[in-house]
Amino acid sequence: MMEGYREIYKIKTVVVGANAVGKTSLIRRYVTHKFSEEYSATVGMDITVKEIDLAFGLVSHHIVIALHDLAGQYRFESLHKSFLKGADAAIIVCAQDDPESIFGKKDIHSDMVITTNDWIERIEMANPNTYVPKLLVMNKSDLDQNEISDSEIKKICNENRILAAYRTSAKTGENVDKVFNVIAGIPLIRDNVKFSRRAP
Ligand SMILES: Nc1nc2c(ncn2[C@@H]2O[C@H](COP(=O)(O)OP(=O)(O)OP(=O)(O)O)[C@@H](O)[C@H]2O)c(=O)[nH]1
Ligand SMILES: [Mg+2]
16 A cells, blocks of 8 residues: 555445334434434435544555435335445344344335345345345344344344344444444455545
């Protein structure tokens, strides 16, 4: 690396899962360190960009994480393919008090059910011939109600080549930074993520 230069990586991360599991809340916690009890469903999708610097000794990396937050409601299903296309990483979010968010949730607007496995399949179909690293996030760990065991989570991860799984809370912040730190590390070991060099 030339002196005075730093590596810049851009990573498109898609955040998917059933409605009301906390996708938007996790992004808000990570980016603004805030949490709200109020539920305001995402309409269509939102994009939030977070830039971070990671230094490994004398080498500094600048990472631009574009977080694509998809509405969980199925009436936005027509957006899925274009949303998922070109993803460099995916976060699949479920909620520990809501087993349907993992095993299939019926939508209020239709009879459709999308399971965690369906999300994984859709991510793969939208990105043929590429491996998209996937994280499974079991959110709302602050709640006493926990319907999903560690062994069930591990089974899903083993069956679907999931890179990492965390229990998180957007409310308390538990493990939220860890999830996004895994994301930030992904482009550093992949050479096909958009990459450029510029003086700091
Ligand atoms: N207790 C608790 N509540 C949470 C947590 N994360 C989110 N919530 C609440 O769950 C509700 C839904 O959160 P959102 O972040 O809007 O969920 P979403 O997955 O973005 O939902 P859609 O946009 O409809 O797909 C809100 O009332 C949040 O306050 C959490 O970690 N713990
Ligand atoms: Mg949302």
